[in-house]
Amino acid sequence: MGIKVLVVDDSAFMRKIITEMISDIAGLTVVGTARNGHDALKSIPLLKPDIVTLDIEMPGLNGLETLERIKKEFDIPVVMMSSHSGEAITIEALELGAMDFIEKPVDLKNQAVDFKKEIEKKIKPLIEEKEEPTPKKQLEKRTTTKEWQKNVPKKIEAIVIGASTGGPKALLHIIRHLPETLVIPVFIVQHMPKGFTLSFAERLNLKSVVTVVEAQDGMAVEKGIVYLAPGDYHMTIKENKIALNQTPKILGVRPAVDYLFQSAAIRYKSTLVGVILTGMGHDGSEGMKHIKEQGGFTLAQDRETSVVYGMPGSAIKEGVVDEVASLTELSDKINWMIRMRQ
Structure with a gap:
C-alpha cells in the first residue's frame, strides 16, 4: 500500500484535489479524508495513517487545536496545509510540532503541477527517513x-x-x-x-x-x-x-x-x-x-x-x-x- 495518508480539510473541493494529487504520486495512498478536527481524531485510530495533512484554518476545532490533540494522543507526523493569510498560525503550528507545511496555491489551475511536486517533496521523505538504517557511528x-x-x-x-x-x-x-x-x-x-x-x-x-x-x-x-x-x-x-x-x-x-x-x-x-x-x-x-x-x-x-x-x-x-x-x-x-x- 505504501505510505498511508489521511487528508483533513473543511473544503470538499480541496479534499478532492489533495486526494487526487496524493493518489497520483507513486508510493502514496489516501486511506481516508476528514472534514474537521473532530472527524480526524476519530479517523486516526481506525485508519492508522502514516501521516496526516491538516488544513490550518477550519471551523470548530481549528488546525492548531487539532494538531495539539494529535501530538498528544498519537505518534504520527503532521504536515499543515497553509495559505498566505495564515502565515503567523503556520509558524505557531511548526512550533507545536508540525513536521512541515505545504502552501496552498492561489491559482490552482496554473499551479497544480508545482503543488503536486511540493506534496511529494514534503511527504515522502518524512516517512522514508524513518525506514533508513542509522549511519555508522564513526561518521x-x-x-x-x-x-x-x-x-x-x-x-x-x-x-x-x-x-x-x-x-x-x-x-x-x-x-x-x-x-x-x-x-x-x-x-x-x-x-x-x-x-x-x-x-x-x-x-x-x-x-x-x-x-x-x-x-x-x-x-x-x-x-x-x-x-x-x-x-x-x-x-x-x-x-x-x-x-x-x-x-x-x-x-x-x-x-x-x-x-x-x-x-x-x-x-x-x-x-x-x-x-x-x-x-x-x-x-x-x-x-x-x-x-x-x-x-x-x-x-x-x-x-x-x-x-x-x-x-x-x-x-x-x-x-x-x-x-x-x-x-x-x-x-x-x-x-x-x-x-x-x-
Whole structure:
C-alpha cells in the first residue's frame, strides 16, 4: 500500500484535489479524508495513517487545536496545509510540532503541477527517513568537551546556520537560548516560501532576548543581531552588508544555505562557525566545505534529534563537520563559543 495518508480539510473541493494529487504520486495512498478536527481524531485510530495533512484554518476545532490533540494522543507526523493569510498560525503550528507545511496555491489551475511536486517533496521523505538504517557511528564525530573546545578558533566573529524540514522548531530552540550578551551577528537560511519568513522572524524575535530581523538588501551587518534570509531570495554577505539576489535556485531552493555559507566564509574566514540543522537534501555541504577550507569551525545536528537527517547527514558524509551533537548540546556549544570566543 505504501505510505498511508489521511487528508483533513473543511473544503470538499480541496479534499478532492489533495486526494487526487496524493493518489497520483507513486508510493502514496489516501486511506481516508476528514472534514474537521473532530472527524480526524476519530479517523486516526481506525485508519492508522502514516501521516496526516491538516488544513490550518477550519471551523470548530481549528488546525492548531487539532494538531495539539494529535501530538498528544498519537505518534504520527503532521504536515499543515497553509495559505498566505495564515502565515503567523503556520509558524505557531511548526512550533507545536508540525513536521512541515505545504502552501496552498492561489491559482490552482496554473499551479497544480508545482503543488503536486511540493506534496511529494514534503511527504515522502518524512516517512522514508524513518525506514533508513542509522549511519555508522564513526561518521558522527563526538569528542570530549576538552577536545572540541580546543579545536574552536581563538576568535569568532559570526555564526551561520542552515536548516530545512524541522528547522523552525530547532531554530526556535537555539535562538531563544542565545544570551543577551551576544555581540556577533548570526545569519540564518531556513528553506521557507516568500512571506512566511517575515512571520518566522517576528516569532523568533518575540521568543528570544536577542533581536531577530528578516534581512533586507543593503542592510548593514550589526553585532548582536540575528538575520533571517527572506523567502525566494538568496542571502550573501558583502563586506559589511547584506546582499540579496534572485539568481537561479541552487539544488532546487532559494534561499540556499550553500550561497550564504560560501560568502560568509570569504568574509569571516577562520573566525566563522557554521551550523547545519535538520533538513532534506544536501544543501549546505558545499558551504561547510568552504568554511573548513578557510579554517572555520563546523557543527551538525545528530540523527536522533533531526526530523530529516538529509542535510546534516550529507555534510557528515562529506567529512566537513567538526562536531556532531543533539539539538540541546548544539545550543550549549554555540552559547559556550559566544561567551568564550568573542
